[in-house]
Amino acid sequence: MADKPSRGLVLYGDGLAHLISPSHTNLHSLAAQGVCGFLSLPHSPHAETEDERVVRELAQLLDSNDAYISNDGERAVECQQTSLLPTISERFMGLRAAILATNANVKCFGRKLGFTVFQIDELTNCLNGSPQDVIVSEILKLLGFEEGRILETSEFDLVLLHIGQGEKENDLEWVNDLVGGIIRTAQPGSEVGSRLHFSIIMSYGAVSNDEDSNLLISQKGINSKLSLLVPNKSYTMKGGKLLNNIRHHCPMLIAQWQEAVTRKDMVETFSFKEFKEHGANLAIPADRFLHEVAFKLWKAPKYGA
Numbered sequence: 001m002a003d004k005p006s007r008g009l010v011l012y013g014d015g016l017a018h019l020i021s022p023s024h025t026n027l028h029s030l031a032a033q034g035v036c037g038f039l040s041l042p043h044s045p046h047a048e049t050e051d052e053r054v055v056r057e058l059a060q061l062l063d064s065n066d067a068y069i070s071n072d073g074e075r076a077v078e079c080q081q082t083s084l085l086p087t088i089s090e091r092f093m094g095l096r097a098a099i100l101a102t103n104a105n106v107k108c109f110g111r112k113l114g115f116t117v118f119q120i121d122e123l124t125n126c127l128n129g130s131p132q133d134v135i136v137s138e139i140l141k142l143l144g145f146e147e148g149r150i151l152e153t154s155e156f157d158l159v160l161l162h163i164g165q166g167e168k169e170n171d172l173e174w175v176n177d178l179v180g181g182i183i184r185t186a187q188p189g190s191e192v193g194s195r196l197h198f199s200i201i202m203s204y205g206a207v208s209n210d211e212d213s214n215l216l217i218s219q220k221g222i223n224s225k226l227s228l229l230v231p232n233k234s235y236t237m238k239g240g241k242l243l244n245n246i247r248h249h250c251p252m253l254i255a256q257w258q259e260a261v262t263r264k265d266m267v268e269t270f271s272f273k274e275f276k277e278h279g280a281n282l283a284i285p286a287d288r289f290l291h292e293v294a295f296k297l298w299k300a301p302k303y304g305a
């Protein structure tokens with residue numbers, strides 16, 4: 001555990017996991033430096049639209065499913081009246097959080113949860129320099145990192161950058177370049193590296209509820225007579241109860257890195273196969289992710305072991 005609270009940056013590539021190739025060297029480099037694992041999701045509802053999926057999975061990631069489901073049980077995608085649910089700040093000890101996105105539904109949902117919302121392009125308009133360098137600088141400035149130094153105060157404790165498939169030209173190449181800029185800025189020994197907790201999450205987007213045997217988190221087929229002797233996987237449990245709607249395939253992939261804080265596992269590339277065989281974090285439910293990050297920011301008690 002660090003001796004000071006970290007400042008969190010989360011890069012969420014919604015639906016980009018299947019596009020990752022060997023050419024995305026910065027993603028692979030980050031995975032090789034940090035600790036990797038999976039975030040499990042529930043099965044998708046019947047006849048779910050793409051807009052609904054995007055918001056539902058973001059709601060899972062932010063442990064805000066109650067804000068996604070309206071009082072009459074409908075899926076709440078479009079902006080409605082201000083939610084009566086606690087804001088992100090009220091839930092996590094005054095956490096100041098921002099979402100950077102281009103998707104209108106993502107921005108709407110972020111506001112509903114009490115996030116400050118920015119259009120990604122707002123960071124590059126009227127600024128000189130390449131988009132990658134400008135965005136890295138401006139994102140880190142929101143977290144109180146400026147010119148490689150740590151400011152005593154920052155505007156936000158947590159920034160979440162949401163990139164959906166097709167929202168930017170060459171979206172994954174753009175993400176890969178962005179990750180490279182952040183790695184260079186937060187290199188070992190730097191002030192930024194000691195305080196920046198960086199998470200990269202890649203999801204598969206819309207998938208069938210039929211299991212993909214190549215993307216299963218855990219193997220099935222245990223002899224029924226022995227099944228009672230095998231403990232349930234932690235990602236299938238919540239509050240001591242077994243979850244009955246867990247999707248065992250196509251989880252979110254997550255890699256996290258903070259110099260001298262996160263441990264290093266044996267993963268070498270950002271891929272499902274590597275995470276399953278060599279990742280140290282295995283799988284947790286997606287709705288536990290924010291609690292884990294908030295702990296690193298000194299905004300929540302430790303969740304789990």
